[in-house]
Amino acid sequence: MTELLPLLLQGALVTIQITALAASLAVALAFLAALAKVSAWSTLRWAANLYIEIFRGTSLLVQLFWLYFVLPLPPFNMTLTPYTVAVIGLGLNIGAYGAEVMRGAFAAVPRGQIEAAIALNMPPLHRFFRIVLPQALVNAIPPGTNLLIELLKGTSLVSLITLADLTFRANQLVQATFRSGEIFFATLVLYFILAQSINLSMRLLERRLRRGLTHGSM
Numbered sequence: 467m468t469e470l471l472p473l474l475l476q477g478a479l480v481t482i483q484i485t486a487l488a489a490s491l492a493v494a495l496a497f498l499a500a501l502a503k504v505s506a507w508s509t510l511r512w513a514a515n516l517y518i519e520i521f522r523g524t525s526l527l528v529q530l531f532w533l534y535f536v537l538p539l540p541p542f543n544m545t546l547t548p549y550t551v552a553v554i555g556l557g558l559n560i561g562a563y564g565a566e567v568m569r570g571a572f573a574a575v576p577r578g579q580i581e582a583a584i585a586l587n588m589p590p591l592h593r594f595f596r597i598v599l600p601q602a603l604v605n606a607i608p609p610g611t612n613l614l615i616e617l618l619k620g621t622s623l624v625s626l627i628t629l630a631d632l633t634f635r636a637n638q639l640v641q642a643t644f645r646s647g648e649i650f651f652a653t654l655v656l657y658f659i660l661a662q663s664i665n666l667s668m669r670l671l672e673r674r675l676r677r678g679l680t681h682g683s684m
Contacts, residue, residue: 477635481621484552491557496564503569521562530555534627552624560617571605604675611668615661
């Protein structure tokens with residue numbers, strides 16, 4: 467098994483890269499869509515709802531296939547690399563779920579604190595960044611952690627668009643060696659380690675943010 471591990475680790479590295487980039491895109495989209503959903507402008511709310519419902523209501527696999535196989539066709543004529551498709555597809559999909567998480571996190575901030583800031587004549591932007599956002603981020607971390615782990619597991623689908631991630635390498639090794647039991651067990655362990663790394667990192671981040679709220683350092 468040791469001679470097969472380097473190839474699996476190469477695939478794991480690709481999986482980590484895709485997860486990190488797609489997570490960054492998903493966080494940005496979730497934040498922007500959540501702000502749009504609570505906006506006073508109906509056009510922004512409509513656009514955010516359309517994005518969220520499309521990407522929550524359709525299959526991630528179909529979304530990846532659409533980006534990879536349909537965009538190169540007329541009238542789009544846009545050819546994306548498998549790597550780009552993986553990052554954009556996963557980011558758009560998880561970002562749609564994350565938008566609802568962030569919207570709920572904003573709504574969970576106690577109204578009394580916002581009203582107190584208004585009473586103190588705190589400017590809206592200052593109020594948002596000092597009162598609302600820090601507490602919303604803490605509220606969003608537990609469900610956000612679940613979404614990041616779902617994103618990690620969703621990367622296994624990118625093997626179907628020829629990207630050499632962990633699942634792709636595992637299938638490649640199975641076809642070459644027929645040692646499916648050992649290879650898929652090692653693959654399972656690698657995915658578990660990656661998921662637990664995300665879980666631990668997010669717990670540490672949550673602890674740090676909570677300390678910041680307690681000591682008023684945010």
